[in-house]
Amino acid sequence: MTLASLAARNLLRNKVRTSLTLLGVAVAVVTFLLLRTVVAAWTGGAEFAAKDRLVTRHKxxxxxxxxxxxxxxxxxxxxxxxxxxxxxxxxxxxxxxxxxxxxxxxxxxxxxxxxxxxxxxxxxxxxxxxxxxxxxxxxxxxxxxxxxxxxxxxxxxxxxxxxxxxxxxxxxxxxxxxxxxxxxxxxxxxxxxxxxxxxxxxxxxxxxxxxxxxxxxxxxxxxxxxxxxxxxxQTLSQDEHTFQASFLAGFSAVLHAFDAISLAILLIMTLILGNTIAMGVRERTQEFATMRAIGFMPAHLRWFVVGEAGVLGLFGGALGVAIAFPLIQGMLGRFLEENMGNIFPVFRLPFGATVAALGLAVALGVAAALLPARTAARVKVTDALRKLA
Amino acid sequence: MNKPDDILIRLRGITKTYERGGESLCILESLDLDVPRGSFAALMGPSGSGKSTLLNLIAGLDKPTAGTIDIGGERIDKLSEARLAKFRASSVGFIFQSYNLLPVLTAAENVELPLLLAPVAASERRRRAQTALRVVGLEDRMDHFPRQLSGGQEQRVAIARAIVNDPLLLVADEPTGDLDRKSADEILTLLETLNEKLGKTIIMVTHDPAAAARAGVIHHLDKGRLSVEAHGEVHA
Structure with a gap:
């Protein structure tokens, strides 16, 4: 047994809650990736525009x-x-x-x-x-x-x-x-x-x-x-990228709405993780007090809580990517490219968004755990043990 | 009379007050206590008399409002929180009324827990945990989780956890409070063995006169004052 395995073991304490949290994070990650894929597919044409082409239109x-x-x-x-x-x-x-x-x-x-x-x-x-x-x-x-x-x-x-x-x-x-x-x-x-x-x-x-x-x-x-x-x-001439970007600007409200929804999904993910971690910390107050009594430092407890949240975020994020990959690349992407190719010529999971989703799942998990970790580290040992007795 | 070197715990002028709603509540007042090395002392008294407070002070879980606490030659009332945590990890073994085992760890892993804080290799940790469990008679329950053990067995695992790092002192807060008579007797016999055979200094808070009778000396705490009873005689 190590300190890390002790932290990991706590995740299995309440398997139903951990599973539901992982599922919640995974659903948030899938939704986030779906939105980012829509935005990437929509704006992808501008990204790949030819550099040697000019579009001239009415000014x-x-x-x-x-x-x-x-x-x-x-x-x-x-x-x-x-x-x-x-x-x-x-x-x-x-x-x-x-x-x-x-x-x-x-x-x-x-x-x-x-x-x-x-x-x-x-x-x-x-x-x-x-x-x-x-x-x-x-x-x-x-x-x-x-x-x-x-x-x-x-x-x-x-x-x-x-x-x-x-x-x-x-x-x-x-x-x-x-x-x-x-x-x-x-x-x-x-x-x-x-x-x-x-x-x-x-x-x-x-x-x-x-x-x-x-x-x-x-x-x-x-x-x-x-x-x-x-x-x-009079005319206005723009390179193809700028032209397509200005065309997309007409839909900027929709794109901004997608960004706002993405942000809301990340916030929901943080709250899901924060709720699970806070509940776990509250239930383990007396265990934390016992650990402090036998010599563990507040920093140990902080790392246990933050580590658990980070691992939860990582596993939830990985599960989300594992679901999103076949869903977007294999099923939805193929269908949209074949049937709505004029809007989504390429509907594929962007690599950057996938890495970002995983990173954000871990980072937001850690962020969500900061307050519960502080609570765990500041547990008053004598009071907590007295409640137990 | 004990020689100065024989005193493991020396408390002088210990006062402990709490602030409650702007009011000062004095739990212990100018209390002196000497506990010889290798002794088995019981601490008795009515509810609210300050037994657990005194035990917490001796174990380095709390600090006195006034007075000095010397454990094995170290003034622990002066230590920082970090140094106190190290002191507890190396010098104090805790036995709680409700055992306080971590439910996600096996018996052996619970016993190993204090050793995670020391620079001890994993194989050595495992070996010491096995030894401690053998001492308490639970070698065959090493891989059992707390929920798979009886109350008496859980308390024996807790005792193994308390002795695994070979501490100077064992503090036990109502160690038999949650047990039936038979299990309580087994635990008290185990504590006696640790005291007599391994020379462990034990301080035990208890409400139970039968449990206190197993100790070599009984300290009575009432209204913040200590009196000592040895061989049935009470001295203020």
Whole structure:
């Protein structure tokens, strides 16, 4: 027997309470990890954004369009290798009312600029040859059950039409990395533009440019914006990471809510541990008095209590990770990536959050034990022994 | 008369007062006591007479309001809390009325407990615990948990724990208070053996005259004053 094993043995004193506490901590850790995975999956696109790409949009908001003629000026800018442009379509399939996926009307150079979304040369050629052709992500094809050659009708409130917009799927794109969206729907910008009334034609939502030197991305973005400073419509150019981050900023309230809930979960975990430790200390007042009588120091008792809480936190945290890993990586992650890939292209347990969860479980366990440990160390030996007698 | 070297416990002018609700309550007043080395002394008196307070002072669990306490040549009333804890670990063996064994430890592990504080190897701790349990006749119950033992056996394990570090002094607070007559006799016989065969100095607080009669000397405490009874004669 050692002092450490004595502390560990106390955890087995009340097996039901210890098990329930471990389960409580584990549930808190699973919930915490689930929330962090949601946040990581949501913001993951921004983290993995290409460093050599610039997004140019209306200076006020990306909801307002730019004149289409701007693309030629941008392509002529020194340092710009290639540029493409898109409009947000905002439609849905009447047969799949509840399925949300992004649809974009882009020019034919889109897949050259967005090289991480790859289409086979044959399918790309077939797409370019068909004015109503569409390229869709693999995940979207899987979820909607769409096949190459299939005709799809979409409805949109942004570009109303007497009859549904009709597209023929000419190919699917594959993503070169897990964090790239695999659930989008692309079609020809010309098809959209020509169908619009005269007054709404020749506008674009945003441009995406690839630059020849990633180190000059910001500088080139400033040059683009300066070029349109004197025009009626001014632009704002941002590297892809900043653009995606500013897009996410629109959801900052949700992200902040997730952070607040994560914090609340940690607080609950601390209270669960604190309650268990405090109860254990209260029940063992006379044992602590006996130990003090036979020569144990207050510091010994403090370490027993803090050590127990730390071990409880560690085991509870490990149990939580053991539950979260198959749940998130294997079951939930796979389901969400396949069915909600447009929102969660990669839904995987972040390593940093896992380590943080384990560390926090131990640290908060220790923090929760500080007050009970102080109580144990300050037990008045003669009073406690008298109560016993 | 004992020679100065033969006195293990020497108390002089011991006063102990407690503050209760702004009022000063005197439990012991100018008390003197000499306990010779190797003696078996009983401490009797009515409830609230200060027996346990006196025992706590001798064991280094409490400090006097005034007076000096000398145990084996060391002034323990002057020691810091940390030094007092070391003194208790090395020099005092405690036997409580309710045994106070740790329920999560086996009999052998409970006996080992005080040795965790000393620089003793694990194998040596185990060996000494076995020896102590053999002395109290419980070698065959080493791996039993307290809940698997009778009250008398639990108290014998507690006695083994008290003697395992070979202390100068054993203090016993109502050691037979929770036991039936037969078990109480066994415990008192064991204490007598420890006193006579191993030369342990024992101070025992008890309400039970039959238990006190097993001691060599009986000290009566009443209203903060001590009187001693030896061979049936009481001296103030």
């Amino acid at each position: 006020v908001t990306f909801v307002m369009p730019l004149p289409k003629r701007y693309i030629e000026d941008i392509r002529a800018m020194p340092g710009v290798k290639a540029s493409t442009y898109c409009n947000w379509f905002g439609g849905k399939d009447p047969k799949h009312e509840r399925e949300f996926f992004g649809q974009f009307a882009c020019d034919d150079g889109y897949f050259d600029v967005m090289s991480e979304q790859q289409v086979s040369p044959e399918e790309l050629a077939a797409y370019k040859a068909d004015r109503t052709g569409a390229i869709i992500g693999e995940s979207l094809a899987h979820v909607m059950g769409w096949k190459v050659g299939e005709v799809v009708n979409l409805e949109t409130g942004i570009y109303p039409a007497d009859t549904p917009w009709t597209f023929t799927i000419r190919g699917t794109y594959r993503a070169t990395s897990r964090n790239v969206d695999k659930s989008s729907f692309f079609f020809h910008w010309d098809y959209l533009n020509q169908a619009l009334p005269e007054a709404r034609r020749d506008t674009i939502g945003w441009t995406i440019s690839r630059v020849d030197d990633p180190a000059r991305t910001a500088e080139i973005g400033v040059a683009i914006d300066r070029a349109f400073d004197d025009k009626d419509t």
